[in-house]
Amino acid sequence: MSGAAAAKPERGQKPLPQGWRWVQLADVIREAQPGFASGLRDPNGVLQLRMNNVGTRGNLVWDEVLRVPLEGRSLADCTLAPGDVVFNNTNSTELVGKSALFEGYPEAVVYSNHFTRLRVAVEALDPGYLANWLLSQWEAGVFRGLCNRWIGQSAVKNDRLLSLEIPLPSLAEQRRVAAILREQMAAREKARAAAEAQLEAAKGLSGAYLRDVFQSPAAENWPRGRVGHVATLLPARSISSDGDTDVLAITTACLTESGFEPSGVKKARMWARDAAACRVSPGEILVARSNTPELVGRVSLYTGQPPGVVASDLTIRLSTHSQCHAPFLSAYLSFLYLTGYWREKAGGASGSMKKITRRQIVAEQVPLPELSEQERIAAELRASGDCAEKIKRAAAEQLAEIERLPASLLRRAFNGDL
Numbered sequence: 566m567s568g569a570a571a572a573k574p575e576r577g578q579k580p581l582p583q584g585w586r587w588v589q590l591a592d593v594i595r596e597a598q599p600g601f602a603s604g605l606r607d608p609n610g611v612l613q614l615r616m617n618n619v620g621t622r623g624n625l626v627w628d629e630v631l632r633v634p635l636e637g638r639s640l641a642d643c644t645l646a647p648g649d650v651v652f653n654n655t656n657s658t659e660l661v662g663k664s665a666l667f668e669g670y671p672e673a674v675v676y677s678n679h680f681t682r683l684r685v686a687v688e689a690l691d692p693g694y695l696a697n698w699l700l701s702q703w704e705a706g707v708f709r710g711l712c713n714r715w716i717g718q719s720a721v722k723n724d725r726l727l728s729l730e731i732p733l734p735s736l737a738e739q740r741r742v743a744a745i746l747r748e749q750m751a752a753r754e755k756a757r758a759a760a761e762a763q764l765e766a767a768k769g770l771s772g773a774y775l776r777d778v779f780q781s782p783a784a785e786n787w788p789r790g791r792v793g794h795v796a797t798l799l800p801a802r803s804i805s806s807d808g809d810t811d812v813l814a815i816t817t818a819c820l821t822e823s824g825f826e827p828s829g830v831k832k833a834r835m836w837a838r839d840a841a842a843c844r845v846s847p848g849e850i851l852v853a854r855s856n857t858p859e860l861v862g863r864v865s866l867y868t869g870q871p872p873g874v875v876a877s878d879l880t881i882r883l884s885t886h887s888q889c890h891a892p893f894l895s896a897y898l899s900f901l902y903l904t905g906y907w908r909e910k911a912g913g914a915s916g917s918m919k920k921i922t923r924r925q926i927v928a929e930q931v932p933l934p935e936l937s938e939q940e941r942i943a944a945e946l947r948a949s950g951d952c953a954e955k956i957k958r959a960a961a962e963q964l965a966e967i968e969r970l971p972a973s974l975l976r977r978a979f980n981g982d983l
Contacts, residue, residue: 582734582981584734584738585733585981586732586733587730587732587733588730588733589728589729589731590726590728590729590730590731591727594685594686594690594727595684595687596682596683597681597682597726598682598684599654599678599681599723600614600643600676600677601675602678603633603636605634606631607633607634609632610632610633610634610635611633611635611640611673611674612632612670612672612673612674613633613674613675613677614667614674614675614676614680615631615679616656617629618630619663619664620665622753623663623664623666623696623699623750624665624750633675640673644673645667645670645674646667647667647668648666648668648684648685648692649666650665650667650683650692650696651680651683652664652682652699652721653679653680654679654680654681654721654722654723654726655679655718655719656718656719657719658709658712658714661709661712661719661720661721662702662707662709662711663700664699664700664703665696666692666693666696681726688736690731690733691740693739693740693743693747694742694743697743697746697975697978701975701976701978701979704971704972704975705972708721711725711726734981742983745983746983750971750974760963760967761964763960764957764960764964767956767957767960768822768957770949770952770957771823771949772822772904774950775896775900775903775946776904778900778945778946779897787933787934788932788933789930789932789933790930790933791927791928791929791930792894792926792927792928792929793927795888795894795933796850796883796884796885796886796889797883797886798881798882798926798927799849799882799883800842800843801843801876801877801878801879801880802840802875802877803877804833804834804835804877805834805835806834808837808839809834809837810834811833812840812874812875813830813871814831814835814874814875815830815851815867815875815876816829816830816831817853817860820851820852820853820864822950823954823957824865825851825865825867825868826865827870830871830874833877835875843882844874844875845874845876846869846884847867848884849882849883850866850867850882850884850885850891850898851867851881851883852898852926853880853881854920854921854922854923855879855918855921856919857917857918858908858911858917859908861908861911861919861920862902862906862908863902864898864899865895865899866892881926883926888933888936890940890943892946893939893940896943897932898931901929
């Protein structure tokens with residue numbers, strides 16, 4: 566609403582456009598009813614809205630639903646109706662207060678005690694406008710300041726919620742604002758989904774390039790040899806909290822498909838003689854020896870930055886011989902990781918933590934074309950990987966920009982600038 570004279574602010578409030586006013590939420594809410602707790606499950610029971618059903622952008626998602634028994638309650642007393650706004654009154658401090666508009670469902674839906682059901686005075690307040698305003702307050706961190714906190718949870722009580730003041734234009738203007746927000750949020754969701762898909766595709770490019778090389782017809786004719794014949798295992802030692810030396814230790818976060826990531830290095834302590842033995846040199850290949858099934862066997866080539874890092878016994882170190890080009894061997898071992906080879910080969914009693922052994926690594930058969938061919942392939946893969954990283958960064962930046970849109974859009978909406 567541009568060009569309108571501003572309403573006079575009161576009690577330190579910011580100015581509003583002509584025709585808008587500040588109203589206490591309690592004056593335009595007909596009912597603020599908390600839900601009910603149920604620790605029971607009943608596959609034949611009633612559908613209950615849970616915290617996981619409310620998205621972070623004011624949308625309801627029904628991918629996972631839960632059914633509970635009514636336990637003697639009246640369905641009419643705790644059912645959601647189209648136009649109800651659900652306010653998440655209890656959650657982590659960062660998530661408490663996220664809200665959504667209920668627009669209906671093919672069957673009856675009740676709601677848990679983590680929510681308050683808000684029903685508006687329809688002659689004064691549009692529910693879609695309210696839901697978006699609550700979302701704007703959540704985005705601005707207002708509810709973090711209203712929380713009562715205890716271990717693991719925070720809560721906003723009804724009296725504190727209803728004491729908030731909401732900027733209110735005419736009902737017609739509320740509906741116009743809500744309609745614009747609905748349209749633009751829907752467009753934003755489509756853009757976000759497209760950007761996420763682009764980012765996921767970009768993340769898969771490195772693997773695709775490796776497959777093109779190592780699953781090619783030419784690769785089938787390359788001679789093969791054991792890793793132990795073309796590379797030497799180097800020592801790695803345990804981190805020790807009572808060690809006498811501060812070190813910069815390599816973690817799995819350093820080992821990525823796009824290369825060694827220096828930010829994954831962490832400060833630790835180790836005994837001095839161990840630290841000297843396991844200091845890593847540029848050109849070494851590093852393999853994650855023990856980790857989750859998704860990360861075990863992850864590989865990277867250490868480039869020398871940051872200098873002076875050490876490898877703990879969770880990392881396997883390899884130094885290649887003259888007949889093997891280190892970037893080529895690193896690329897092949899990355900190919901094995903990306904195709905899930907080590908997830909299948911790794912051992913370990915725990916399903917959540919898997920291990921590969923040094924013996925497995927040195928016994929692994931690897932392709933060994935002529936050294937010049939190894940160098941050529943490694944150079945091409947490096948160039949392709951650099952291109953993939955640029956695409957991935959661009960997609961990530963686009964996604965981050967899209968993620969910032971709702972906060973900006975909501976601020977404009979409730980300043981009267983739509």
